[in-house]
Amino acid sequence: MTEKQHPEKRQDDLPGTQALFQEEMRRRLGSSTDIIYRFLALGPFSAVIIFIEGMADPQALIEALHRDLSLFSEIDGAEPARGLKLLKERTITLGKVGEVHTLEQIEAEILSGNTVLYIEKAAGALSVGTENLKQRAVEDATSQSVVRGPREGFTESLRENTALVRRRIQNPQLRIEERKLGTATCTAVSVMYMEDRVDMTALEELRRRLNAAKLDSVLESNYIEEMIQDKRYSPFPTVYNTERPDVTASALLEGRIAILVDGTPFVLVVPALLVQFFQSSEDYYQRSDFASLVRMLRYLCFLLALLTPSFYIAITTFHQEMIPTSLLISLIGQREGIPFPAFLEAFIMEVTFEILREAGIRLPKSIGQSVSIVGTLVIGQAAVDAGLVSAAMVIVVAITAIANFALPAFNVGISVRILRFVLMGIAASFGLYGMVIALIILALHLCSLESLGVPYMGSFAPLRRGAQKDTFVRLSQRMKKRYFNRS
Amino acid sequence: MYTKSLGCILLLISLTVLSGCWSRRELNDLAIVMALGVDLDKDGYAVSAQVMNPGQAGNLTGGSNGSLPVVTYKATGRTIPEALQRMLSTTPRDLYLAHVRVLVFGEAYARQGVGDAIDFLTRSHELRTDFFLLVAKHTEAIKILDVITPFEQIPANSLYSSILVSHKNWAGTGKVTLQQFIVELERGGSNPIMSGVQLQGDTSEQGSLKNVQSVIPKSLIKQAGIAVFKKDKLIGWLGEAPSKTVNYVLNEVDTTEGSIDSPDGGVAGFIITDAKSRIRISINEKNEPEFVIQLKAEANLTTLHSRLDLSRTASIKELEQRIEEKFDNLMAANIRIVQEKFDSDIFGLGEELHRQYPKLWRSYRKHWDESFQSVKVSVKSDVAIRRIGSVVQPQQKEMEQK
Numbered sequence: 001m002t003e004k005q006h007p008e009k010r011q012d013d014l015p016g017t018q019a020l021f022q023e024e025m026r027r028r029l030g031s032s033t034d035i036i037y038r039f040l041a042l043g044p045f046s047a048v049i050i051f052i053e054g055m056a057d058p059q060a061l062i063e064a065l066h067r068d069l070s071l072f073s074e075i076d077g078a079e080p081a082r083g084l085k086l087l088k089e090r091t092i093t094l095g096k097v098g099e100v101h102t103l104e105q106i107e108a109e110i111l112s113g114n115t116v117l118y119i120e121k122a123a124g125a126l127s128v129g130t131e132n133l134k135q136r137a138v139e140d141a142t143s144q145s146v147v148r149g150p151r152e153g154f155t156e157s158l159r160e161n162t163a164l165v166r167r168r169i170q171n172p173q174l175r176i177e178e179r180k181l182g183t184a185t186c187t188a189v190s191v192m193y194m195e196d197r198v199d200m201t202a203l204e205e206l207r208r209r210l211n212a213a214k215l216d217s218v219l220e221s222n223y224i225e226e227m228i229q230d231k232r233y234s235p236f237p238t239v240y241n242t243e244r245p246d247v248t249a250s251a252l253l254e255g256r257i258a259i260l261v262d263g264t265p266f267v268l269v270v271p272a273l274l275v276q277f278f279q280s281s282e283d284y285y286q287r288s289d290f291a292s293l294v295r296m297l298r299y300l301c302f303l304l305a306l307l308t309p310s311f312y313i314a315i316t317t318f319h320q321e322m323i324p325t326s327l328l329i330s331l332i333g334q335r336e337g338i339p340f341p342a343f344l345e346a347f348i349m350e351v352t353f354e355i356l357r358e359a360g361i362r363l364p365k366s367i368g369q370s371v372s373i374v375g376t377l378v379i380g381q382a383a384v385d386a387g388l389v390s391a392a393m394v395i396v397v398a399i400t401a402i403a404n405f406a407l408p409a410f411n412v413g414i415s416v417r418i419l420r421f422v423l424m425g426i427a428a429s430f431g432l433y434g435m436v437i438a439l440i441i442l443a444l445h446l447c448s449l450e451s452l453g454v455p456y457m458g459s460f461a462p463l464r465r466g467a468q469k470d471t472f473v474r475l476s477q478r479m480k481k482r483y484f485n486r487s
Numbered sequence: 488m489y490t491k492s493l494g495c496i497l498l499l500i501s502l503t504v505l506s507g508c509w510s511r512r513e514l515n516d517l518a519i520v521m522a523l524g525v526d527l528d529k530d531g532y533a534v535s536a537q538v539m540n541p542g543q544a545g546n547l548t549g550g551s552n553g554s555l556p557v558v559t560y561k562a563t564g565r566t567i568p569e570a571l572q573r574m575l576s577t578t579p580r581d582l583y584l585a586h587v588r589v590l591v592f593g594e595a596y597a598r599q600g601v602g603d604a605i606d607f608l609t610r611s612h613e614l615r616t617d618f619f620l621l622v623a624k625h626t627e628a629i630k631i632l633d634v635i636t637p638f639e640q641i642p643a644n645s646l647y648s649s650i651l652v653s654h655k656n657w658a659g660t661g662k663v664t665l666q667q668f669i670v671e672l673e674r675g676g677s678n679p680i681m682s683g684v685q686l687q688g689d690t691s692e693q694g695s696l697k698n699v700q701s702v703i704p705k706s707l708i709k710q711a712g713i714a715v716f717k718k719d720k721l722i723g724w725l726g727e728a729p730s731k732t733v734n735y736v737l738n739e740v741d742t743t744e745g746s747i748d749s750p751d752g753g754v755a756g757f758i759i760t761d762a763k764s765r766i767r768i769s770i771n772e773k774n775e776p777e778f779v780i781q782l783k784a785e786a787n788l789t790t791l792h793s794r795l796d797l798s799r800t801a802s803i804k805e806l807e808q809r810i811e812e813k814f815d816n817l818m819a820a821n822i823r824i825v826q827e828k829f830d831s832d833i834f835g836l837g838e839e840l841h842r843q844y845p846k847l848w849r850s851y852r853k854h855w856d857e858s859f860q861s862v863k864v865s866v867k868s869d870v871a872i873r874r875i876g877s878v879v880q881p882q883q884k885e886m887e888q889k
Contacts (some may be wrong), residue, residue, distance in 0.1 A: 031854070317511045320519075321585030321615065328519065328586060332541040335514045342513060431511070 013102060018046045018120050025050060028107055033392060035110070040065060047119040050106075053158040053212040055113035055187025057132035064093050065117075084122045085131065110185065112381055117201035133157065138164070141265075143410060144281040146178050153243045158188050158262035161245070165192060165258070168249035175198070179210065187218035188262040188312045192248075197255040202271055202452040206257055221261040221268050228259075228270065230450050233420045238451040240272035247281045257452075273458030275471045277412040292473035297406070299472065304403035309346045310427035311398045318431030334390040343428035345389055347399040350421065355399075376401075388416050495621035515541070521557065521643035524628030525604050526593035528563045530602075535572035535629040536582060537559040537643050544640050554698065556640040559632045559834045567607045584613045588647040590665070591621045591628040591684065597714065597721035605672070605719065608665055616666040619650050621720060622714040624685040631684055633694040637704055646708055646887040649755050650682060653710045658734045658743035658759075659727045660710035672719060676848070676855060680733065683724060684709035717831040717856070727823070732821035736762050736780055738832045744789070745875025747809045753793025753883075755806055757872070762786040775862070776847065780822075782814060791881040798879055807870050814868035822864050832859040 015021040018116035022037055029035050034054060039049045042065060051058050062212035068091045087099050100106050101124045106116050113131035141153030154161045155185075162176055177191040191210070192205060206228065213475070225239045226232070242248055243265050248258045251269040259268040268277075278298045283291040315322050316331065323331065338345060356375045363371055380398070383389040400420065407413045419442070426434040449456035469475040522534035535558045544556040560577055564570030571582060591884045592601055592606070608614055632642070640646035654662035655660045661682030671679035686706055692698050693706040713730040715723050725733065740762045749755045762784040771776050788797075788806070795802050825833065837855045841848040851858050878885075 010708070265597075298607050316514050320512070320514065320517065320583065325586050325588065325644070328514075329541070329544050332514050332517070332519065333544060334537070338515065366557060426509075 014125060018048050020116050021047055024103065028103065037358045045119050045121060047117060049115055049117050050110055051130065052113065054135055056115050056130040058115040058130045060094055061092060061115055061128050061130060064091050084124060084126060085118065088126060094129060094130065098127045099124045100127045100355060101401060107456060115277060122306050143243050149282055149285040150246045152245055154245060154265035154267060156263050156265060158190060158260055162190055162259050164245035165248050169252060182215045182218040185217040189224065190260040192252060192258040192260060194252050198257060199255055202454065204256065205452050206270060218261060220264045221266045224259060224261060225268055234413040234449055236270055236449060237459045238456060240269040240276050242269060244281055271454040274446060274456055275458055277409040280408040288474050288476040294399040295474060296472055298408065301403040301406040303418065305400055306420055308396050308400045309350060309420060310423035313342050313346055313424060314427040314435055331392055334392050337387050338390050343424060345393050346424055347391055349389055353397055353401050514569060516580055518582040519576050519583050519586050521586065522589045522591065522632055523597055523643050524629045524632045524840060525567065526620050526629060527596045527599065527797035531563065531565035531569050533561060533563045533609050534567055535559055536574060536634050537632045538578065539612050539641060542832045555753045567604060576610035585615060587614060588643045589619045589621055591623050591631045592726060593623050593627040594625055597622045598624055600719045607671065609669060617664050619647065620665055620668050620681050622681050622683045624683040624711045624724065626686060630686060631708060632707060634708055635694060635696060635698045636708065636782055637699045637852050649710060655741045658731050658740040658798055660662060661713045666886060674838050675852060676832065676841045678831040678833050679716045680833050681716065682715045685709050685711040715829050715831055717834055722829050722831060729821040729824055732818045735764055735782060735818060747813050749791065749793035750805050751793050751795050756784040756790040757789065758789050759784050759786050767834065767844050768840060777861060778836055778864045780866045782866060784870045786810060786872050788804065788872055788875040792885065793881060794884045795881060797875055797881065803872050805816045807872050810870045811868045815866045818866040826860050830856045832856065832869065
């Protein structure tokens, strides 16, 4: 160790002189140009501060040190430990100051944006919270926009996000646990909950899973979602995510647990029930009767998005007797001369739509929208005119796509998109019979899912009558009592 | 473990793909049969099928080559399914029978008995049981399927909706589905009926578009009263008034129009808006059943060609009484006609007796059809006039006052 080279014995294992310390740090951090080493002569001591340019702003620290330079003359060389204490207690005006005693700690503090002050002959070094990362302002939550309700969305800064939630719940019971995850990225992850409302068994389970998670990097909350979700191979999400502080706050008040990850505005909420994915924060900001109707509309959209193409395929290729005669006449007329079987026809159109949708995300915002609209219209119309696809099929695909967008949670929309194709295949092979079997399997699967030990189908299976106040309908605040299934 | 489950998934996927989609049929592989006709032929049956021509019937934009919206195919065979299969030698697509809307029997075949055709119709899983059965009055079924109709592109649809409309609003015609026919056929105390159709007008160009290319179509299909069956054999036809009576007794009248003589001379027209009948049975001293048809009807006055003062309730009462009298007399007379002319209980009186006096029925069961001819049937109606329209006094009276 380096201290052996120095004659004077220190109380910690830091190098004894400023020069040796700098040398050791340079060895550890490499000679990156954004790491700034600044030498300071503080009275009898020589000191150095180390910070990363862009992440830390040590201006206030340096000013404080120079302002109180006289103080340092008081510090007796025989009592180096007192020097640090004095600095910490009397000089440094910044809020977050801590003593660090190992090189590893110093390294971590620097990398997380703090400034480290090293003073020769003192026991240990000081880490000063000068974190000042340039960050995005709080903006609209674009992924979950509402007509009425708060506009704020989370940002990429963890601290800012916790503050946004705390502002909504000014309650001493709100707890935040922080940990670093990802061996390479060392990302700060906060677990937030209400001490008096949280389901302790779920919280314990979450802690266990987070501890067991072996992650190299955490760049977005999905890295964590994948580690803590219950069944990896289910198409349905068992972790809810949101960009909205008000949704997070309401989940916390319901006794759920929020997981905030530094570097992403998407916050995870567990345990998640299926009904949650059909709720929008706006349901609670609008009249309850309207909200109830809209919510039922969403369930309808879920079914439409999931079943329309497969149902169309099933009845037109297996169950023609089920179609009313006049509708059948019109459908047959449209299908005259279409060279593909109904399944292929539907598949082509659905894939085309998925392509347009995917391309629409990548295209620059200004042209993205117009391209996707024009693309759909033009391709749809042209395909019908060319006799490749029947007009009814275009309507089927269009209603499916639009219904899909009506779902308030994007990730349940993805599940629907995957299952739609599976159901189309089954419908083309086995007709309605196959579809019914597939739906039974789907229902069984949903009932078997759990989110942190809480049944995923919540309030329906097992059925709770009291919980129906806020599932298909939303009763008004007077009639409603919040439901949370404490398993 | 992992490879095992992967293998299972692969097997399941190949199951869906390799099983070959049993019974899968694309819409454009089907020839939708809209109407079937059954006639006698020297070696069995002559079956005709009116098939939709989708390029013409459904498609508004598609290439029109001037063909008609339907095509009628004809084939013969010892059995109906055989004839239908033989028809495939002339049709380009598989015949699909689930959407048959009407089935027409030729009169000659109906007189011989339709039982064998009914057997096929009920045995085939593809056919529904809710299409209408018709008898082509004085003609062959194929003639009825060989008419181009106005309004509806598909003549079978035209026939179908005209049955519904005339039955609902005129009540002088029948509306019998396969299901109803079988039920009546298999019950002991009743006999089935069917509704009849006939051609009207110049039939020389009935099968071509020229038929509808004039303001007054040259030839039309007309609903032609009720065909009386004894078991599965056609035994005769009922005219308009007896047909209505049958529908009243069978509770099949929805609305119908009628007229009576006004008390002060002239005519009063009324519309029946609701009619319900019940069959009451009493046993007389000779231990014979006597039937009373109780009819409760609501009527609206539709026109009055007289000077009757309608502002007096007594006039309304008088009109009601006259309608009741008309019902009682006319219906009883019509029932008498059916009893005398045909020994076939199409009213289901025997069935009613069976239900109300099961013990007495036993002695009648064997020879009910003969007994039916001699039982006493009377009609007791109760009519209420609910509305007299937008004006109170008849026009003749109004003119008088000025």
